[in-house]
Amino acid sequence: MNYEEKLWELAQTDERIVVMTAENRAAIRNLPSKLGSRFIDVGIAEQTMIGAAAGLALRGRIPLTHALATFLTLRAFEFVRTDVGIPNLPVKLVGGVPGFLSDGNGPTHQAIEDVSLMRGIPNMQVVCPADHDELVSALPKIIESNAPCYIRYNAFPASVVHREPFELGKAEILSDGEDVTLLTYGFLVREVWKAKEILEAAKRSVRVVNLRSLKPIDEKAILKAARETSLLVTVEDHFLIGGLFSIMSEIFVRNGVSRRVLPIALEERWFKPALLADVLVHEGFTGEQLAQKVLRALG
Amino acid sequence: MTEIATSPAQELTELALRVREHIIGMSTEGGCFIGASLSCADLIVYLYKEVLSVSPDRVGDPNRDYLLLSKGHDVPALYGTLAELGFMDRERLKNHLKTSDSIYWHPNRNVAGIEFHSGSLGHLLSVAIGIALDIKMRNGSNRVFVILGDGELNEGTIWEGLLVASALKLDNLIAIVDRNEFQANIRTEELIPLEPLEPKFRAFGAEVKTVDGHDFASLREGFANIPYAPGKPTAIIAKTVRGKGLPSIERRADRWFVNFNKDEIAMLLQELHGTAKATLTSETLMVR
Numbered sequence: 001m002n003y004e005e006k007l008w009e010l011a012q013t014d015e016r017i018v019v020m021t022a023e024n025r026a027a028i029r030n031l032p033s034k035l036g037s038r039f040i041d042v043g044i045a046e047q048t049m050i051g052a053a054a055g056l057a058l059r060g061r062i063p064l065t066h067a068l069a070t071f072l073t074l075r076a077f078e079f080v081r082t083d084v085g086i087p088n089l090p091v092k093l094v095g096g097v098p099g100f101l102s103d104g105n106g107p108t109h110q111a112i113e114d115v116s117l118m119r120g121i122p123n124m125q126v127v128c129p130a131d132h133d134e135l136v137s138a139l140p141k142i143i144e145s146n147a148p149c150y151i152r153y154n155a156f157p158a159s160v161v162h163r164e165p166f167e168l169g170k171a172e173i174l175s176d177g178e179d180v181t182l183l184t185y186g187f188l189v190r191e192v193w194k195a196k197e198i199l200e201a202a203k204r205s206v207r208v209v210n211l212r213s214l215k216p217i218d219e220k221a222i223l224k225a226a227r228e229t230s231l232l233v234t235v236e237d238h239f240l241i242g243g244l245f246s247i248m249s250e251i252f253v254r255n256g257v258s259r260r261v262l263p264i265a266l267e268e269r270w271f272k273p274a275l276l277a278d279v280l281v282h283e284g285f286t287g288e289q290l291a292q293k294v295l296r297a298l299g
Numbered sequence: 300m301t302e303i304a305t306s307p308a309q310e311l312t313e314l315a316l317r318v319r320e321h322i323i324g325m326s327t328e329g330g331c332f333i334g335a336s337l338s339c340a341d342l343i344v345y346l347y348k349e350v351l352s353v354s355p356d357r358v359g360d361p362n363r364d365y366l367l368l369s370k371g372h373d374v375p376a377l378y379g380t381l382a383e384l385g386f387m388d389r390e391r392l393k394n395h396l397k398t399s400d401s402i403y404w405h406p407n408r409n410v411a412g413i414e415f416h417s418g419s420l421g422h423l424l425s426v427a428i429g430i431a432l433d434i435k436m437r438n439g440s441n442r443v444f445v446i447l448g449d450g451e452l453n454e455g456t457i458w459e460g461l462l463v464a465s466a467l468k469l470d471n472l473i474a475i476v477d478r479n480e481f482q483a484n485i486r487t488e489e490l491i492p493l494e495p496l497e498p499k500f501r502a503f504g505a506e507v508k509t510v511d512g513h514d515f516a517s518l519r520e521g522f523a524n525i526p527y528a529p530g531k532p533t534a535i536i537a538k539t540v541r542g543k544g545l546p547s548i549e550r551r552a553d554r555w556f557v558n559f560n561k562d563e564i565a566m567l568l569q570e571l572h573g574t575a576k577a578t579l580t581s582e583t584l585m586v587r
Contacts, residue, residue: 018436037435037436038436040432040467042463042466042467043462043463043466045459045460045462045463047425047456047459048424048425048428048456048459048460048463049425050425051422051423051424051425051426051428051429051456051460052425052426052428052429052432052463053429054415054425054426054429055425055426055427055428055429055430055431055432055433056429056430056432056433057429058414058415058426058429058430059361059429059430059433059434060361060433061433063429078419079422079425082416082419082422083415083422083425083426086416087408087415087416
């Protein structure tokens, strides 16, 4: 069952669900005819979409709003913060082509501060599915929750065999290990998993943590990894400031934990626009390149 | 259908006078945006008494009409009206700017009867669209009114929202412009000219009328027969005077936000009732 089929299934039994888009129907192409008036396309007007979503939520609806991640979180930011955040309304923000997934679009389309922006809003949840399966299994939990939520939309085929059912605020431990913990979220789980296999072939014991939701975050899993492995590596297609590395730094300082962390992220720069596979190579995020970086850090 | 009571003009005039007294009362000990509150007072009083299907015992009723203040600065006029009409105790207005309550310079939902918060301009037309849309989806007959400032029309989201409201055929949405011709300390026409304004709304798909925002007969004419055209949002341009009711601050660019002393308040109350002219000495707040 794909994203829109799941959404349709949930919408059939829950009248509160309305689906909105700012003229971006890629993920919800077949829903207009099925949902009728519960499908609302406002055109290229992200701010109006979010304001209207707040109005619909005031009337008891749960709007799932769709737009490219960068326009949803940046163009409409103040509407998200002010009209959804302040009243804590259950508006769900589904951001398309986040991070590296914007391929060759260029910096205008690179949502690589989206986690940073959204997690700064009180009560806003941030969910980053590793793949399509995780997205679909997260959807009912996201809708069930009464909070506003930002979803880093990712419909790539399953990247790994998932071991645990999706729960908000609960990381999935994909593998246990003692030498190093690789922590990541979103589609990079795929590359991190490849890196883990390369590292294991080099006789390293690797723990892989798929964070799944960055807010709430699984603080326990992070602190446990800090206790049990000597090196932690964060891998994210996000600016270094404000993403997972920042979140972990906050957790460590708050808990008085000092650990060596290798952050792999975009440091003070946008990434080279190209097709995804070439972006990964250029930016050093393929499984092979990640493994090499970790090996160097392990010494 | 909405029941429209018809109050004698005298009753409306007296109510508006009491609301203006409350506004003056809130323009000390921290102050308030008195100019915009006074320009909106007759309009808000008229809406509550004659147009809106609302009452203190129906605050959460899904079939009520909605009024949203998008410009926000005019909220003392709404506080005063809500106090006079029994949505809250008049005594509560003394809590203006007190941490023990939530009666401050912009609207918020902690005050029963206030539908949504504002303060950042250009937001509530879109929120109104969402409410109006849900009412349509449920085949409701209630309506959503949103008061916009004329300065607020500088914001692109107002025009974006009008396009969307027209596309969605929201004829249960009524945008009212408090056309007091000022934005902060400057005249709208001197900064970002809005005129001709009626044709702009029409071009964006609304049906428009201009009314005198201080004349109840004119307001009655404007709010009769809305929507003006089926399938189209309504825009009502209410021509108003900033500071209306207090000649010593009417149309004064510097009397936008004020924090008067007790003597000035006493004088302004006399001026409101036409018994004396106020002499104002408090500093003015200039942002331009």
